[in-house]
Amino acid sequence: MADNYLGKKMEEHMARSAQGHKPRTQQSLGRLLRRNRSHRAYDASFVVRDDQLRRMVAAAVLAPSAMNRQPLRYRLVRGEEAAKLLPLIRLGGGLPELKLPPAGCEPNAFIVCCSATEPDKYLYMDLGIAAQSMLLQAVEMGLNGICIGAFDHAALRETLNLDMEPLLVIAVGRGVEHIELTEIAASESRAYYRREGVHYVPKVRLDELILKNE
């Protein structure tokens, strides 16, 4: 029985290698960055586990922090508590005609990033680096997520009984959206849009992001 199991696993592994699939641990940073898209619809049948959220926060532990103050704290939210957060967040403000997430595609897990200190400009720098580190860790685990800045602060504080300021909510789950990046000039619209079921995210081309030397 055990031999059969191992043999089967090895066969699956060989088949995957033959098709050019890399094991998750060998995914290049470039691939993780490209796959790290903001998802606004999730597979509701996939329940995010506590250990997956903890692993994401472990990535934040490794992030740099101004003066090494490490002012951020993280509240893990799953299950019934997650359902209570749904009415307090706003997804897809750039597509007001759509109801996002669509019914039945709600995320069932969140990480709420909070501040243990008075805010200053470095707090938000720390926050951005920590958030991206956590999202990349999620993608490496085969999950997806999205940063959510649009939420009802007071209601969220009350719902989660937080004694510190929530700065950013990160939804986590198995994303079900088809998302494509498009390259644009800096002068073009950066608004994301949807066409025939595909979510398009315009990104300003590299050459226009780099300032000229002269």
Ligand SMILES: Cc1cc2nc3c(=O)[nH]c(=O)nc-3n(C[C@H](O)[C@H](O)[C@H](O)COP(=O)(O)O)c2cc1C
């Ligand atoms: C700090 C921050 C706050 C954001 N807040 C929201 C939000 O409240 N609602 C939302 O739908 N998307 C939010 N987003 C996701 C952005 O809309 C998304 O990053 C952008 O459209 C680019 O798509 P991409 O992440 O797939 O590259 C936020 C992103 C960041 C970095």
